[in-house]
Amino acid sequence: MKYDLSQYHVETRAFIGGEYVQPKNNHKIEKYSSVTGEKLPEIVACDEKDVDYAVEIALKAYQQGSWSRMEGKERQRIMLRFADLMEKHLEEIATLDAYETGRAFQNYVYDSIPKAIEAIRYFAESIDKIYDKSASPGPGAFCVVKREALGVVGIITPWNDPMVVAAWKFSPALLMGNSVVMKPAEQSSLSLIRVAALAKEAGIPDGVFNVVPGYGEIAGKALALHQDVAGIFFTGSSEVGKLLIQYVGQSNMKRVALECGGKGPYIVTPHYSDLEEAAAVLAQNMFYNQGQICSAPSRVIVHQSIQEQFLEYLRKAAEDYVPQNPYDIRNRVGCVVSREQYDRVMKYIDLARQENADVIIAASDSDLPEGACGIRPTIITKISEDSRLIKEEIFGPVVCVQAYRTKEEAVALANDTIYGLAGAVWTNDLNEAYYFANRVKVGLMHINSYGEDDNTSPFGGFKQSGNGKDKSIYAFDEYSELKSIWVKVHG
Ligand code: NAD
Numbered sequence: 001m002k003y004d005l006s007q008y009h010v011e012t013r014a015f016i017g018g019e020y021v022q023p024k025n026n027h028k029i030e031k032y033s034s035v036t037g038e039k040l041p042e043i044v045a046c047d048e049k050d051v052d053y054a055v056e057i058a059l060k061a062y063q064q065g066s067w068s069r070m071e072g073k074e075r076q077r078i079m080l081r082f083a084d085l086m087e088k089h090l091e092e093i094a095t096l097d098a099y100e101t102g103r104a105f106q107n108y109v110y111d112s113i114p115k116a117i118e119a120i121r122y123f124a125e126s127i128d129k130i131y132d133k134s135a136s137p138g139p140g141a142f143c144v145v146k147r148e149a150l151g152v153v154g155i156i157t158p159w160n161d162p163m164v165v166a167a168w169k170f171s172p173a174l175l176m177g178n179s180v181v182m183k184p185a186e187q188s189s190l191s192l193i194r195v196a197a198l199a200k201e202a203g204i205p206d207g208v209f210n211v212v213p214g215y216g217e218i219a220g221k222a223l224a225l226h227q228d229v230a231g232i233f234f235t236g237s238s239e240v241g242k243l244l245i246q247y248v249g250q251s252n253m254k255r256v257a258l259e260c261g262g263k264g265p266y267i268v269t270p271h272y273s274d275l276e277e278a279a280a281v282l283a284q285n286m287f288y289n290q291g292q293i294c295s296a297p298s299r300v301i302v303h304q305s306i307q308e309q310f311l312e313y314l315r316k317a318a319e320d321y322v323p324q325n326p327y328d329i330r331n332r333v334g335c336v337v338s339r340e341q342y343d344r345v346m347k348y349i350d351l352a353r354q355e356n357a358d359v360i361i362a363a364s365d366s367d368l369p370e371g372a373c374g375i376r377p378t379i380i381t382k383i384s385e386d387s388r389l390i391k392e393e394i395f396g397p398v399v400c401v402q403a404y405r406t407k408e409e410a411v412a413l414a415n416d417t418i419y420g421l422a423g424a425v426w427t428n429d430l431n432e433a434y435y436f437a438n439r440v441k442v443g444l445m446h447i448n449s450y451g452e453d454d455n456t457s458p459f460g461g462f463k464q465s466g467n468g469k470d471k472s473i474y475a476f477d478e479y480s481e482l483k484s485i486w487v488k489v490h491g
Contacts, residue, residue: 005099008092012043014050014213015196017057018206023050029186029213034102034335034342034373035326043189046214051181051222054210058152058179059228061207068149068177072127075175079124082202083117086195090114096190097162102335102373103289104326116163119471122455123171130473141488147480149177150230150255154223156216156244158236159187159337160292160395165235165259166192168459168470173233173479174204181210181229183220185236187337189213216240221247231255231479235294237393238418238464257468257478259294259460261393262421265414266297267404267436270306272426272448279313282399285451287321287377290336291345291397294465295422297450299390301413304403311360311401314379318362321397323374325367335373336396342373345396349378352389358382391417407432411439420462424450443469 013020027045032038046054062068067075086093094108103112132146153173157165162184173180184192192211199209212219220240224232224247231254234244238260248256268278286296302310326334336342352359362377381401383389390400404410414423414436424446425436437445443461444453453459458469468478 005095008095010041010096010190011193011197012041012190013193014044014046014054015193015209015211016050016054017210018200020197023047025049029189029215031187031338033099034338036369037371040100041190043186043193043213046212046219048218048222050214051212051219051226054181054212055152055223055226055228057207058181058210061205062149062151062179066205067174067179067208070177072175075177076124076127078203079120079171079175082199082204083120083124085198085202086113086117086120089194089198090117093163093191093194096194097188098326098334100188100190101159101162101337102326103292103337104324104331104334106329106332107289107334109329112161112164116167119164119167119455120171123175123475126473126476127175130476139491141486144485144487146483146485147176147476148483149480151178152229153178153180153479154226154229154232155180155182156220156223156232156234156236157182157184157192159185160289160294162188163191163195165470168475169233169235170209172475174208176476176479178231178479179208179210181212181223183212183214183216183223186213186215224248225251227252229254231257233257233468233478235259235470237261238466241464241466255478258466259468259470260464260466261395261419262294262296262461262465263299263391263393263417263419264295264297264421264442265417265423265440266300266450267410267414267423267425267440268300268302268306268310269425269427269429269432270303271429271432273428275306275310276313278426279310280317281450282314283317283321283377286399287318287397288333290323290333290375292336292341292395295444295451295459297422297424298394298399299414299417300399300401301404301410302401303410304405307401307403311379311381314399315360315362318377318379319364321377322362322364322366323368323372323376325369328367331367333374335368336375339373341395342375345375345394345398348389348392348394348396348398351387352380352383355384355387355389356382357384357387357389393419407435411436414440418464421465422446
């Protein structure tokens with residue numbers, strides 16, 4: 001199988017009201033491949049007027065009710081059809097994402113896009129298995145507590161896993177009966193633009209599934225400020241997440257849920273029987289997408305008695321994740337998303353050298369073309385306590401290692417961050433595992449594993465990693481209001 005974009009018609013326009021539309025402004029998003037340096041297809045950049053138009057159409061569709069009042073079972077059938085269509089076009093969607101983001105084609109084909117499809121199916125299959133509730137205050141009354149759609153929902157997504165993050169949000173939003181207006185990241189809009197036509201083909205009525213590509217500070221901001229948008233759902237940096245909260249306060253107090261950055265602590269105790277396995281799982285989760293994963297275990301907190309041994313295993317495991325040509329299906333790791341991202345990450349590696357930390361870089365051969373933005377797995381040790389390296393989200397294949405002596409010290413190191421998305425502890429001692437699981441302030445704690453959580457587990461952060469949950473049955477609550485209907489009866 002070969003990656004080849006030329007075999008597909010690449011759509012670059014917005015999708016509003018069931019058709020591709022060209023904004024009047026003629027603004028474009030101009031960008032270049034992080035692999036070859038070639039110019040990428042110019043995607044339209046929607047402005048405030050286009051967002052207004054999309055929201056107006058979405059609201060009309062919502063009020064008209066062909067989707068919002070459709071029976072749940074029928075919505076379910078349509079969403080399952082949508083998932084089937086995505087599966088049929090899996091290679092095309094994977095190619096669009098690989099071409100735009102420089103991530104390995106293999107990864108999109110076997111992991112990312114199948115995960116997005118699985119998420120749609122999970123939510124669709126759940127929708128007729130969840131119940132509303134009723135309360136019984138006494139013999140003379142009862143109260144029905146039901147979920148009600150919000151109306152028009154805005155969705156803003158990042159580039160690091162474009163289709164998975166979008167599917168986590170649009171699936172529960174749509175299944176609850178909302179209309180959606182989505183603003184994908186500038187760096188990765190093609191796949192969402194493409195699947196919009198598949199949503200229509202599956203039977204989602206016109207106006208219910210809309211995509212407005214554009215710049216965050218223009219199209220994204222307009223969506224978050226819009227008076228007719230009832231909820232804004234965001235995945236991206238904590239910095240932009242904070243802006244969204246402001247927009248919500250400046251406009252209509254719409255519902256807001258944020259999935260933001262992370263600095264995942266990965267605690268390795270001397271009480272785990274297979275350090276080599278712990279190192280291999282770390283390397284896989286840290287390096288497979290060049291570290292561009294919000295929940296990546298980017299801070300290792302290892303007991304000092306096993307630090308040397310663990311580092312030896314980690315160094316070895318990291319060699320399997322040296323970036324290669326992402327378009328060769330045999331290669332598992334590609335490039336970072338852009339030259340800007342490359343420069344940003346390299347600055348952190350320079351900082352480590354300036355601060356006299358130890359910098360270990362994986363050295364295996366690479367078939368990447370000259371000038372491609374691939375970054376070799378990098379392990380940094382002997383870092384000073386107050387270094388920015390252990391405080392800030394690097395969002396590259398750079399793991400920082402800190403040693404601990406006591407459990408209390410390990411917990412303090414793990415929690416010494418503004419983030420709280422995901423973490424792990426490796427130990428065969430159940431008491432120790434539970435000790436850490438209860439004290440590390442993250443939304444998802446792994447014990448002797450990492451990154452294997454499926455659609456059944458809620459995903460979302462504590463602290464400045466955000467609020468709200470993606471995935472699982474709980475996600476439906478994000479996209480609905482709870483309404484109480486009090487019924488007086490004479491029984
Ligand atoms: P980003 O915050 O720069 O952009 C995310 C999205 O927000 C993009 O669509 C962008 O156009 C939009 N945006 C930017 N400025 C905006 C504004 N002023 N108003 C409205 N929208 C605006 O993040 P990114 O660089 O695309 O992605 C990387 C970040 O995303 C990392 O911090 C990473 O940790 C985080 N992330 C979090 C999760 C999670 O589930 N917690 C998942 C993936 C990525």
